[in-house]
């Protein structure tokens with residue numbers, strides 16, 4: 001058995017935190033772009049992508065604005081007539097073709113990558129069904145956490161669909177994004193803010209947009225709603241995860257089955273041990289649970305024969 005994973009050679013670079021899904025007054029957000037950038041800069045983020053509905057925000061727009069130290073990544077949310085897709089680091093607007101596979105094909109032929117947004121939004125928890133996700137090819141991953149779905153119908157989490165796809169052998173990354181719109185922010189209960197709730201922590205060789213995007217595309221990141229992972233390491237057939245503030249870490253394999261658990265803030269799993277039941281196969285990923293709703297999710301480690 002061999003472990004294939006995105007966390008090789010984590011040295012010489014640094015962990016950078018960012019959000020890839022934000023709206024402004026250019027579509028249905030309530031804050032203008034500068035205001036949105038100020039908000040995320042004040043939260044201590046390193047990178048941000050503005051992703052308005054079917055409106056592309058690229059380098060030309062970013063040049064007109066004070067980035068407040070943030071690395072700004074081009075983006076838009078393909079929205080009309082179908083499931084919503086984030087086009088990250090594109091160089092142009094891609095038409096929201098009803099046949100979404102045409103979107104993936106067009107992105108593949110140009111620049112950037114696609115992340116499926118909030119699959120479990122709406123009262124049927126099925127804004128993007130598993131059947132549709134199974135049909136599509138050439139997307140990088142899906143939002144396994146979307147902040148604003150906490151105040152909308154459906155579930156902010158979509159690890160169920162992620163596990164189903166991973167179990168079929170798909171190699172897809174999980175993303176956590178705010179999808180901030182800032183609607184009626186002032187009337188909200190504490191703890192239901194649109195901002196600074198779900199983010200991606202990327203290991204990048206430098207803080208240039210190119211290095212951040214390359215790491216995102218290669219899955220060299222974990223996503224978080226507050227738990228900090230300080231070590232992700234593979235030694236032979238052993239996977240080691242250490243967190244700063246997790247009270248429980250669980251290891252999840254094919255079909256969402258739990259195969260490992262630790263309550264001391266770190267976990268070490270030998271994937272070659274065949275006494276595990278259920279047996280580990282296909283992939284192993286980790287959820288790190290902390291206080292309140294804090295969580296972190298690693299990307300999958302693929303177990304190749």
Ligand SMILES: [Zn+2]
Nearest residue numbers: 077084117118
């Ligand atoms: Zn959306």
Ligand SMILES: [Zn+2]
Nearest residue numbers: 021023077179
């Ligand atoms: Zn959105």
